[in-house]
Amino acid sequence: MRNYNLFSGIFLLALSLGACVKAYRLGLGSGGSPGPGFIPFAIAALLGLMSLYLCLRGVIQIVKGYTEKKAFKEIGWGKALLVLILLAGYGVFFNFLGFPFATFVFMMSLLWMVGRQRLRLSLAVSLVTAACAYILFVVLFDLPLPRGSLWQLFGE
């Protein structure tokens, strides 16, 4: 039987405690004129109480013999993390490499590293995607997408 309650409970409890502190500092105001922190504080406090209950439920389940270790085995960290890192990397290099080249690299790495496609096919699909996207978004839609500060360095 799956039991992830303790992990999610602890995470949400920490989050709600942090939100409570932040909201309290914003000012709670009074009943007739609630301050900017009033509603966030009330919501975070309620979430905190529910998280505490979830933690307790998790602890009780562990005491009764359900294992917690199984939780992370079922999560495909490898591919999921790789995809998320590549997406974040796309954001990091978007302005530096420029839209077309960053897109090519992003597509290439997804197809080749995550999708396990052949190198030639990955190259072809990435090239076509980058070229079509450039024509569609930059030439036709005239969207202000970065050309890349790297190429400006070379230009200068």
Add this chain to the structure above:
Amino acid sequence: MEIGHYILYGLQVAVQPANLLYCFVGVFTGTLIGVLPGIGPVGTMSLLLPVTFHITPVGAIIMLAGIYYGAQYGGSTTAILANIPGEASSVTTCLDGYQMARKGRAGLALGVSAVGSFIAGTITIFGMIFLAYPLAKAALKFGPPEYFSLMCMGLVILTFLTQGSMFKALMMALLGLLIGLVGLDPFTAKPRFTFGFKELMDGVGIVPVTMGLFGISEVLLNLETKIKRDIYETEITGLLSSLKDWTTAKWAILRGTTVGFFLGILPGGGAILSSFVSYALEKRFSRHPEQFGTGVIEGVAAPESANNAAAQSCLIPLLSLGIPPNVVMAVLYGGLLIHGIQPGPFLLRDHPDIFWGLSMSMYVGNVMLLALNLPLIGLWVRILRVPYPILFPLILFFCAIGVYTVNNSVFDIYLMVIFGLAGYLMKKLDFEPAPLAMAYVLSPILESSFRQSLSLSGGGLSIFFSRPISLVCMVLVVLLLGFQLVSSYVAKWRVQAEKIKTYEGE
């Protein structure tokens, strides 16, 4: 007479060439993503939100709504031919639709599904016109306490109807409310939870939130499973088949439409719930329930009509009350707000073109879908053959570009990554993302109605219980929460009793 005049006005708006084009783009894209498993209407609508910034608000809402109801049509094609529900609302269609295809009746299944969806759509549009108008008039009398209570009720019903634990769904709704409060306080302009990021001053954008929770997380989940695509090779003929089949289907279509129409209006309802309920009802009241799942025509006609009716009737509470009943409508709500239009009772007075234009464009869209779907089945099947390892990088790329172009900021890509991870973990840990997204959208209005109500009452909470509409909503909230609490204890008690019985038996 007044309504007749507005219907004509709406038709005039809908058939303008630009709006016809937006309607076509919407329903075509909708059908396409309906066919493709792994990307749903929420992700696609979020993806196309930035594109709508450059077009008129009417065109934008026509296109976005087209994606949702178009997806319902598309989802059935894959369900029938490949036993893959392109959309969650097509799961029930797989049961009998695929069996019909295996028996060589794929054409009839596709025909019934398309025509049934068209009939359901048509009936719903007229139901929508006649219901939304008086509802909006009545809603003019609503004050902040009524709005607050109505939204609370909507959120609680949504958490009540979610698949998993209601307790966890409520937690997610609370988290969504907190995320919705990020940004400047509307009353004092004090920044809240911005952590020094100027990009968060306007709040967390709807596009990165929904795209991350529903688009990215779905891709991550799909990467773990192999999507089996056994496309049933068959000659698609007999779309309109015999009169006997249609007589059987006719009543199932009407019953499905009725169920879908009413479940679509209810908060928390929508296409998914209505297709399941209509299938269950159809089976329950059938003279031959044992044949369900073996390829009976009612098993396709009822859920397909229901999901289409619901996909359109859920616009009623959004447009007349300003309250999105489900997460898809929440995205549409966000889209309207971005265009500077506040959905609600004043929408009909201030922007009649949007309400009437949209209503009539849905009729036009239904005609387009009927014309599109049947002849293009070959194309949809071919698209379905594109392997997922090639498809998912494209989906991710479009998500990233869609998010970036909202504010031309890479910060939004990072936000999308965070919400993608959150959505992925939530699904793994049995938390539902829908209540979070819905609460996030409702959060700013919920807060302002609450604070306005407290100002009106001088700080007393009794204001929510002293006005009839608000009282009814609050009573319903308490009843639902109480019911859930009691039923979970009863379930636990039964399990304990079972254990004791088994122990005594041994």
